[in-house]
Amino acid sequence: MTVLESMAPPTGGRFGDFGGRYVPESLVPACAALETAFREAWADATFHERLAELRSVYAGRPTALTPATTLSADLGITLMLKREDLAHTGSHKINNVLGQALLAQRMGKTRLIAETGAGQHGVATATAAALFGMRATIYMGERDMARQRLNVFRMELLGAEVIPVTAGSRTLKDATNEAMRGWVAAVEEAHFCLGSTAGPHPYPWLVRQFQRVIGEEARAQAAVQPDVVVACVGGGSNAAGTFAGFADTRARLVGVEAAGGAAMTHGRPGIVHGYRSMLLQDDQGQILEAESISAGLDYPGIGPEHAHLGATGRAEYATVTDDEAVAALGRLARAEGIICALESAHAVAWVLRAAGTPELPAGSTVLLTLSGRGDKDMATLAGVTE
């Protein structure tokens, strides 16, 4: 993919019927300025050089593509793992954050505001803020703070301010509302470093562009082109970044949602957090609270590009329960010596369930993005398995 081709923006900020910029007037100029800055940066070779350098000397990219030999033999497929768990800070979230921090610096912003669910995006943002000498304010639901305490500690150690959000379900949905409120009040000095392919235009597009490094690396690393490409989906950034590398191939693209946060499977179109997409909501249009063991997938929406990929049939979306995810995490750990994040375990669980069925016939080659490592989830798992 050349720089020029990859610049193509979604028309009017839309992916088919989805996307848009449904934000208060106070945020419209900031979104427009961010779009302009991103277009300029993305067309600027110097920006790409700086990003490439940060990726290699700081974030540890390229991340490995690991053949999952034991599982492959057990399941009768060829399974390759794209190892975002090996990236600095322990997940793919750093890819997006380094790009946005560079952009924020280019725009003269001195502060980063972010929402976080599992805490991985918050940690990545706090990390970039430390690296770039910026202030970081991270909004996190109280419930997520309790189940991801280690990540709260990491963020604070990195010098970020973590603000507990007590409204609603006290998870990612509410943290996102509060981060947007914080941004409205600080829009002139702060950059909203959104953590997934959600939110108002240009975020879903911009975040996917910063995450496409996952798919592009994987495509170059894979000795055999995959028949199926699979990734877990919360807001959808690791999946969108992975899919971007294979969109023009014949590979099936499979996004895996948490059964309790399955916007594609159980939602209908709606508008929240600045964008139109598939959303869990009641018949009145009130947004429902998601319910997943994995904080990063505990979200009632999904990025608009996924809604579009689903509507056009280019990608498929499946769901995995908490129990399946926990079991998959353990099986991967014992088979391959890799403890992945609970989020990523949803993708693993789908492969375990589908392998050998018509959904994923024996002999298939599968590329799976392991979006992060499981350290943050040890307390949750200890609670589950006790």
Place this chain on the structure above:
Amino acid sequence: MKRLYPYLTGGITEDWTDYLLAYQEAGADAIEIGLPFSDPMLDGTTIQQASDRALRRGATVDAILADLAAVRDRITVPLFAMTYANLVFSDGPEVFCRRLAEAGVSGLIVPDVPVDEADGLSAAAEAAGVDLVLLAAPVTPPERLAEIAARSRGFVYAVSVLGTTGERDELAGTAAPLAARIKAVTDLPVLIGFGISRPEHATTAARAGDGVVVASALMRRVLDGATPGELLDDVAALRAAVDQADQEVPADHAHAEVSGDRG
């Protein structure tokens, strides 16, 4: 005549329409009715709590509109609904606007539908005879401001501050300059809202624009259990504060014209 548009979250209590009647009796020129949404992105804690309380009581758009229809013949002032995009688009903007009109609601304010996303909604509102009010913010650039003013109906809502709704100690310094900029490009009334917390704020803001919207300061009282009679006194005090600005109309005009020349 300077205007006073007080706000009430629909369905906040069982007999919430009594507050409407009190507002009207106290001299409201129009009333803004919040249709509660689960994720009110532009609201501070007071309106969030009011929305939560109403939703927990089981308030729905249908129930609120039905309550309104029941008191419709006793309400003579215009009613504006204020809510978020997802409720408006849930059954489609045509259906939504028609339901508003049938319940006697003549205006609509949707803070997360900026002018760029408003085409479908403004057509639906116009067809139903509902005024779609657009909002302008202190950061809105001049060309955009002109477009917002041209496409707004009923009035133009000047968001006084970069921030959410919620009470503030001082009226934001950005309020008066924004009102002047809007007045320079439209003949529609310009109402200033967000953070009008005390009668003094209302006087100052009404001087700069054509009137004020007051929400959180009243809803905090309602949340604290104040009765419709007590709210009548609060709104009457705001009425007097707004009227005080009226007595200085000529000076206000001169100010607006000077500012308008600059903008």
